[in-house]
Every structure is written in C-alpha cells, then in structure tokens.
Amino acid sequence: KLFFTDYGNAAKVERCDMDGMNRTWIVDSKIEQPTALALDLINKYVYWVDIYLDSVEVVDYQGRKRHTIIKGRQIRHLCGLAVFENYLYTVNSDNLNILQINRYNGTDVQSLARLDNAKEIRVYQKRTQTAVRSHACEVDPYGMPGGCSHICLLSSNYKARTCRCRTGFILGSDGRSCK
Numbered sequence: 708k709l710f711f712t713d714y715g716n717a718a719k720v721e722r723c724d725m726d727g728m729n730r731t732w733i734v735d736s737k738i739e740q741p742t743a744l745a746l747d748l749i750n751k752y753v754y755w756v757d758i759y760l761d762s763v764e765v766v767d768y769q770g771r772k773r774h775t776i777i778k779g780r781q782i783r784h785l786c787g788l789a790v791f792e793n794y795l796y797t798v799n800s801d802n803l804n805i806l807q808i809n810r811y812n813g814t815d816v817q818s819l820a821r822l823d824n825a826k827e828i829r830v831y832q833k834r835t836q837t838a839v840r841s842h843a844c845e846v847d848p849y850g851m852p853g854g855c856s857h858i859c860l861l862s863s864n865y866k867a868r869t870c871r872c873r874t875g876f877i878l879g880s881d882g883r884s885c886k
Contacts (some may be wrong), residue, residue: 708768712741720744720755722768726860726869731849733746733770743788743797754795754810763788763795777813782806787827798825806852843868856884 710722710733720734720741734741738761746753751768754776762778763785776795784801795808796819803825809815843866844874846858853859855870862869872878872885879886 709745710746712744712755714738714740714742720753720766720770722753723859724863726862726871727870728869729863733768734764734766734773743786745788745790745795747790752790754788754790756782756788758785763797763813765810775813776810777808777816781816782808787825787829789828789830791830791832796828796830798822798828800826840865842866851883854883 718738723730743756763776766773789796804818853868858871875886
C-alpha cells in the first residue's frame, strides 16, 4: 500500500495500491493541513502532523481508532516524521531541533539535537526493514521487471502487478509492452 496526505480542496490522509488503484480516504474530517506522515508497519498505524492544527494524530490502516498524540504550541512548525519503537521523531522547522515524542504518552517530549537545514527525518534500523520475498515485479529471464517493458508496479498484493509506460508511450494490448 501507498499512504499519502493532501490538503488541496479537501484535506485528507489517503491509501491506495502501489499502482494507484483502490484509492481510499482514511481521514477526511477534523483535518486541515496534513504534511508529514509515518507508518508503524508492525501494528499497522498511520501517524501524521497537521501543521495548521498543531497536532500529531494516529489512525489504523482503515481509518479507525483515531486519537491525538499531542497538540499545542510546543509542537508548532513540525516537518518530517518517523516512528521507531515507542517514539515519534520529528523536526521543528523554526528552531531546527530534532524532537522525540513518546507516542503512548504525548506529554513526554524531548529535544535531542539541533541540525542546520533539517527538513526531514528517517530512522534506519534493521528491525524496521521488512523481509523481501518474491514478488510480481521481479526481473524475468529477459531482464524485464515483472515482464513489463517499462515500469512494473505492485498491485493489490505482492503477487499482482500492473505494467505502465514512460511518458510518450502507450501500453500495448498484451498489457506488458509499450509502444
């Protein structure tokens, strides 16, 4: 799945398959300017920062179990968001502080460091990397990902795929080659 935010005409947090199909709104009320987004892959939760409401909130992958982690002035101007173990990590774009927020107890907020020009944050740790298994977009014997001549996108699950073409090409009737 692909998760993303939008605050154009109607602010929302959405989910879709990797090929863009089955687009679903998972949050579309009491939301103004969702920006940074982070996933808890183990427990299947979506966290986001709303810079207009000065809040960090969470829902499950279906948009249920919504609650506010933290709200207020102390988290104003946040950008970037990452989840690791019991904490959320984010950057205050005003003073460039890296903040650690306990995701189970939003009152526990600590400033860890200051980094010039920080706009995003990621946590890289072996336990957060999912194991790779065979999937529909693996390279075939002819060097084509998933048998697609240009682009292979995973679809509704790791066994299904959709072929797409680069700009200026159209997908042939075989659903794999681009012309």
